[in-house]
Amino acid sequence: MSMRIFVPCDAAALSMGAEAVANAVEGEIATRKLDAVLVRNGSRGLLWLEPLLEIETGHGRIGYGPVRPADVKAIFDDGLAGRKHPLNLGPVDEIPYLKNQQRLTFARCGITDPLSLEDYEAHGGLKGLRRALQMAPADIVKEVTDSGLRGRGGAGFPTGIKWKTVLGCEADQKYIVCNADEGDSGTYSDRMIMEGDPFALIEGMAIAGLAVGATKGYVYIRSEYPHAFAQMNRAIDAARAKGLLGTNVLGSNRIFDMETRLGAGAYICGEETSLLESLEGKRGQIRFKPPLPAIKGLFGKPTVVNNLISLATVPYILGEGAAAYKDFGMGRSRGTMPIQLAGNIKHGGLIERAFGLTLRELIYDYGGGTYTGRPVRAVQVGGPLGAYWPESLFDVPLDYEAFAAKGGMVGHGGIVVFDDTVDLAKQARFAFHFCAIESCGKCTPCRIGSTRGAETIDKIMRGERVVENIDLVKDLCETLRDGSLCALGGLTPMPVMSAMEHFPEDFDRLPERKAAE
């Protein structure tokens, strides 16, 4: 068998020059007439090492990274001569960052050829779907409910309960909608699955279809992810060609098919009802609930709307059983969470671990502190609507309830690290500004209040009536929280209030003090 060499096609790897590295590898294979093939895998998630080149050997896959095109020739020279190139990282599976993970949802990402269904199946793929095809719909739903899986998009609603509602609805057509509008800064796990293991999502959606009686699925992908969109389309075509999708799913005579839809640059479309409006071809304005999308969703039909990670985790749950998944985690947060280390971090990347890990372990043990080498001052967990936390909260375990108890949220699992140059007043202002840009306009507090909030923080930053204006911002935040229909207006207060609570010194901008500086 030919030797396999891997260079990722993941967007993060491409952003660091993976395409040129892949071309250099092809060149070396050709000039040396090697019996080798280049595989464009997904990313392993060790993003500071991208582009990560891997060469399959008798001692596992040996990694080299970060590789520049000019390094490739020497890597081949040394490899063939039995010398150790300076970029040689040893077997990738033994790198502690990766070894100390519990990869269930990301079990195959970066390992397999993302577009080879054979490779997918050889690494445990389709086991869940094959089992689901032998089960009654209610039993599939029960399996997901028993696993304790909660929506990984941020809200943490039990996935099985949603499915049960849709299963219980009578309708001529039901839909499975995957929310791949991953707009939170600091998150990229959905993108990595679409680029690195797209069949996991396809299998998960097919299982969801069997469970609730839906025959059609849509993946709503944000337009900022052109690589993921293209890869997902290729994977769906391949799945259809191999009989995984269509009118006879894996020879079962059951129907499930799916297609992608491209978003158009609106953050609000990550909110499920807004997403449905957008899929229907309308402005992405949110809908009143009730009716729930599970009862009256896409085109008024019962619809499962799930986050991509939730759906991509379903094949594991069906394949290995609810108990196997539920064994991981703590409290009411069961299973694993793909955590994304981002921002000013030395070793940024994807860490899938059972719930219960602390921020301190993530930022220092995995992340190695800041990229700039300066002290960590703040982290924002859970995207632009998540709280800013100081180091004194770094020992809170990653768990939906534990985070909520401290006024924060796990969200989609993104952790953005800031060093000591951060100005939390600026960050609070940005939270309002972002809300103003992305508001759908339906609720007045969000549409107008966001702009007034940014203006008021401007006044605070100029040192104008600081105490009164801080009270005004707090009051405004209450109005936003209580008077908005969805999480954009409702949670914009979280970054603002947490910044003021934990970093009051950044808002203390009295003119006399500024003058004295």
Next chain:
Amino acid sequence: MLGRDRAGFANGWDAQAARGIAEGMRDLEGPLLPILHAFMERFGHVNDEAIVLVADVLNLTRAEVQGVVGFYHDFRREPAGRHVIKVCRAEACQSMGSEDLAARLERALGIEFGGTTSDRRVTLEEVYCLGNCALSPSVLIDGELHGRADEAKILAAVGER
């Protein structure tokens, strides 16, 4: 790669081609966004004529189509410059100095965000998250993602230096 950001592609409007695109996609479920994306891909923008045409094909009012076009950041009403630089200005990139980078680019190009240089060489736009948050700051230049971006690399990519 989404064609709208490809360097040097034609922005010419062609009513006949547009009608063909719209009629070919009208039977999709929820056809409006896919049609508008196809126009962006082909023509680089969605002009008034396109709005009237789509409204006609889909049996919608002109106001409904205009409302959708105006809601989404992606749909340009006029063609962009030959190169499009999209700078991520979300939190992860902010933590790595993207605001400083944004200001430098505005100065170097002599335009503000949303603007196009007078020689129509470069359009500068902001974007909120490109999903490359461990390798910030990130920019998308003509549809190509760049991590650990800096002013010199970006300007070199669009031939400004």
